Amino acid sequence: MKTDQARRRLLAGLGATLGLAAAGLPLGGSASRARVVVVGGGFGGAAAARALRQFAPDLEVVLVEPSAVFRTCPFSNLYLGGLRSFGSLGHHYGYLQRRHGVRVVRSSARAVDPERRQVRLVDGTRLGYDRLILSPGIDMRWDALEGYDQTAAERLPHAWKAGPQTRLLRRQLQAMDDDGLFLMVIPDNPYRCPPGPYERAAMVAHYCRRHKPRAKVLLLDAKDAFSKQALFEQGWREVYGERIEWVGFSGDGEVVRVDANQRIVETAFGNRHQADVINVIPPQQAGYIARQAGVTDRSGWAPVKAGTFESRLVPDVYVIGDAAVAAPMPKSAFCAHSQAGVTAAAVLASLAGREPPEPAWLNTCFSLIDSDYAISISGQYRLRDGEIQEVSGGVSPLQASQEFRRREAEHARDWYAAMSHAIWGA
């Protein structure tokens, strides 16, 4: 029953974007000839570009994105587990151009000049903007964990941006000995996708159950608690027995040093662990262009005005998705998409010289434990006293039937299909 509600909420959430934007319409006179540049064609950016064009068909919307194919992090854990092909994670921009008339520029933004309201691309092209939306996702902090730099990541993949890193991790898992140890290093908050590492653990265990029956999965975590913890721990035990072991901060789980050559990690209290495959998820920060544009603070993330996601530091620049400080909203694809709708409406209102509409955001994160076993968490967010607050929410019940878990797994697949269809048309 509850999942049906969740599903209704979910679909309502995808549609809510449209309802909100109506408040920003219609754009009159010069505003309709304005140009909005969007940097980053991921969940936040591509959704924002689409929403802008849907609500204001005369608006010029330019989307800057270097890749021809966008690979989703959502479901990349399923690829690791063998439940999905790598190809199924890829989405193209043709639909956004043809169907929605978004101008897609295949390049990277190198710099933002807020004075002149220009974005400079790596090839030197300058794009003027009336409003700019940045949704560049994350960058790894290569200086945050001793021994873990870009070279080390070629041996100890992070696979926290979907692409070659994800395939590398999959190959390493496949090449692992039958009784191998798969070790994951997990950072403290905030980071992209709070439940992601724990879903990955389940998917790796899923793969091992069939192909590496004696392998173990060890999670070394810099935190003492994590998202949906009770549900994950129960699911891991029910489905995979003792295969997955989690060690939190107080159990000496914080890794302070890695040795990529020897595949050894060292914890805060001096324990050393050697493993056959090591997946290091390092501390993160907003994508480069956000830092270059001056919208980030010393935390490495971009503080934004809660109602619109306009930068608190640079006017007329909006930051959405993982790069923004949207707490208590987690850094999820669902949130990035929800923020895209609200911010598109706010940008249109600003161009038309109107007050932004009252915002509301939504999140649901599904995590797969097994092919027919998923758990979820949802939250609804509104503006209260000038800050984003969680007004309602819930997680899957701890006591639930197999049928219930199976239906949630189905909803997870529905969500992925609905979301990627809404954004990339496939």
Place this chain on the structure above:
Amino acid sequence: MGWTLHRLAMLLAFLLLPAAVVTAEKPAWQQLDAARDWLGGEEPASGGLRIELPLVSEEGMSVPLEIRGGELGNSEAPIREIRVYALGNPDPDVLGLRLDPALGRADFSTRIRLDESQTVLVLARDASGRFLAAEQPVRVANSGCLARSDEPVDAPMGAPRVAVPDPFPGAGEPGEVRTLILHPMETGFREGPDGKPVARRIIEDFSAELDGETVLSARFHAAVSANPYLAFRLAPRADGELRLHWRDETGEEREAYREVRVGSGE
């Protein structure tokens, strides 16, 4: 005309600025009786003591706090005592530290509980009796996504963990000592599943002795996170032995010993 309007706006902003400064909130130490009592009428200086906290915390149960109080050895007036307060907690006391110059530096890391968005204040008193202050507001945006289960932990005090540099970098050069002990640090402010308050039980005292001399003693309050973590510096002049000792409110105690070896300083 746009230009004039802009000018006017600038002018207004300028005129309003001093007023804004005057009405700015009082420094944190003025807002807290406990802090004013300790200061005894003194006004703390604002340099010489730095703190690091996240600007936004998604999980108020465990917020990393770093205190940087500078050198102790070569300073004329080294810091002797530090107190940490969380102005918006039901009990604003967080942590008290008494330092011996043998630590080498007044640098600490710990994890604290913040009930809600609030200002954290750290006060220090140096050997000349002068006070220093540092404060920072932290926005606590507890995310349902990260909420912990409310199960009371009835685990007793667990085994301590200690990491010391081996060897220390050189005679009189500070190295970081990390300590952690498993303990629920029940605040007494929280309800169990039966709706009754869970009885308070916290570790109160912690100390570090180098060859029998106390170099650090700490007073923990309920706002020190469960499984108290405290990292400090130690600058031993010669090889020796470090004893660490924890005692909780029920009188239960734990101790740990570590050999201290001093490197050649190369």
